[in-house]
């Protein structure tokens with residue numbers, strides 16, 4: 613299975629991509645996770661990306677391109693779920709060329725949609741376990757009571773200023789990527805509202821190769 617899971621920040625694509633990959637034996641590739649890991653380890657890439665990620669801006673394309681392409685290459689082009697890449701038309705073109713050069717192609721692009729007010733609620737109430745990366749929501753999926761409080765953090769880019777910034781950037785730079793894939797007949801739009809299981813069921817139903825070997 614070779615997929616892009618697409619959608620605005622806070623739509624739930626990270627949790628869905630992670631679960632889907634585990635169930636289907638594919639590799640979950642989240643450029644956001646990879647960038648935050650690089651920042652924590654203070655690699656050269658991490659140092660360059662830090663300011664952009666924490667303020668909710670897009671990291672310069674060439675940095676993310678190398679990160680995403682290395683991660684896809686490492687799967688042997690067998691099975692992956694890309695989450696957070698591509699985020700611009702330029703990145704979509706890079707990915708397309710990269711897969712072609714390697715005689716590979718995406719099965720489909722799944723775009724999750726939810727109304728803006730739901731997104732703002734999800735992001736501002738999101739908390740993260742700094743050790744496992746597990747996401748929580750203060751109302752719907754509160755962190756377990758026995759989890760030490762200092763492990764539960766709020767991402768800097770989940771602060772109100774940065775959320776607005778990310779949504780503006782999404783509208784301007786990332787939303788047009790949907791049209792790019794739609795024009796190529798590769799886009800499937802899915803309603804991202806409802807329970808995790810409901811959304812998961814819709815995603816699985818939209819995967820053309822589902823049921824055959826990945």
Ligand code: ADP
Nearest residue numbers: 621622643644664665669670671676696697699
């Ligand atoms: P979300 O989808 O909730 O915004 P991510 O974890 O996917 O969160 O991304 C967090 C941040 O990482 C982005 O705001 C951006 O700074 C950076 N980032 C991730 N993917 C890309 C990308 N493809 N291009 C540029 N920046 C990226």
